[in-house]
Amino acid sequence: MLGNLVPAVQRSVIEQLTSRPKLIVMDTMNFWMDIAMEELMKTIKMVDVLTINDSEARQLSGEYSLVKAAQKILAMGPKVLVIKKGEHGALLFNKEEVFFAPALPLEEVFDPTGAGDSFAGGFIGYLAQTRDISFANMKRALIYASAMASFTVERFGTERLIGLSQEQIDARLQEFIDLVDFEITFA
Amino acid sequence: MLGNLVPAVQRSVIEQLTSRPKLIVMDTMNFWMDIAMEELMKTIKMVDVLTINDSEARQLSGEYSLVKAAQKILAMGPKVLVIKKGEHGALLFNKEEVFFAPALPLEEVFDPTGAGDSFAGGFIGYLAQTRDISFANMKRALIYASAMASFTVERFGTERLIGLSQEQIDARLQEFIDLVDFEITFA
Secondary structure, eight states: OOSOOOOOHHHHHHHSSSSSOOOOOOEEHHHHHHHHHHHHHHHHHHHHHEEEEHHHHHHHHHHHSSHHHHHHHHHTTEEEEEEOOOOOOOEOOOOSSSSEOOOOOOOOOOOTTHHHHHHHHHHHHHHHHHHOOOOHHHHHHHHHHHHHHHHTSSSTTTTTTOOOOHHHHHHHHHHHHTTTTTOOOOO | OBBBHHHHHHHHHHHHHHOOSOEEEEEEEHHHHHHHHHHHHHHHHHSSEEEEEEHHHHHHEEEEEEEHHHHHTTTTSSSEEEEGGGGGOOEEOOOOOOOOOOOOOOOOOOTTHHHHHHHHHHHHHHHHHHTTSHHHHHHHHHHHHHHHHHTTSSTTTTTTTOOOOHHHHHHHHHHHHHHTTOOOOOO
């Protein structure tokens, strides 16, 4: 998991590895698009999953439609793209499929700082624990990611994450399951 | 289904009915909150379901959090509240439950005019056809509503809706099902 950092440093981390990991996830931001686009493009080419937010996806691709933006960005190298939309959820794309993880409607957002990092940690943590990088498992990882971010914003810093029990995490995951649970059958 | 109109006229429609319908859905907008809030509050009190967008829910309730806004608005009379978030989907609330219908990520939004009316039509149309006003069925109705709105924005006016086949509608509904389809099981 390459946290958001100077793209050249992210690339140097990959180049120092003697064997390539099964999965490289990279987070980045608009700042590097503004000042180091060439370096950024070289690094993006080397990773499996890129995570950015919606306005960054638009900036990187030059497309307003996130569907079009995703396909352009997937042509730059990554096999999977995560587009984070903050309080509006997150999208997961590969070349053929799309998945949407909702954000949980919260009573109060105390401090959004760290939501993106918690999201990234939840995503890679779930994939590392389950050792399954299929698209179906990445969908689950995106829900875990969203759940961790939903905890983080409820307090300052990592306060809400410290001492979380598995029961609390499972209860939060269940809220995500219930939030989009519906059944439609066709005649 | 009371389309968005002067609140006093909406109320007069209800008062002209000799028997009260099983379900009254009301659409309204910020304009009436600005110029006719007192009339609006009287009309809202008489309906079962209110549909508004996110900024209108905030204006009507004075709460930024949509969860808090929903509970305040449900205390004004309606048993169910739909909060439309445009390209970010829609929320369905009653006093105990919340459901989220995603918006379909589209290649191109040709013209968003009429999306809200198509949404309302899809919602009430599905409920009228199925004659079931349970929360579980309203969740399905919200997906139908979102599907109809997703067609409307693909062309001007009603062009995309005219001549739609059941197969095309079912295929679109299947896209919504797939979009949020994931499975998490607990140990």
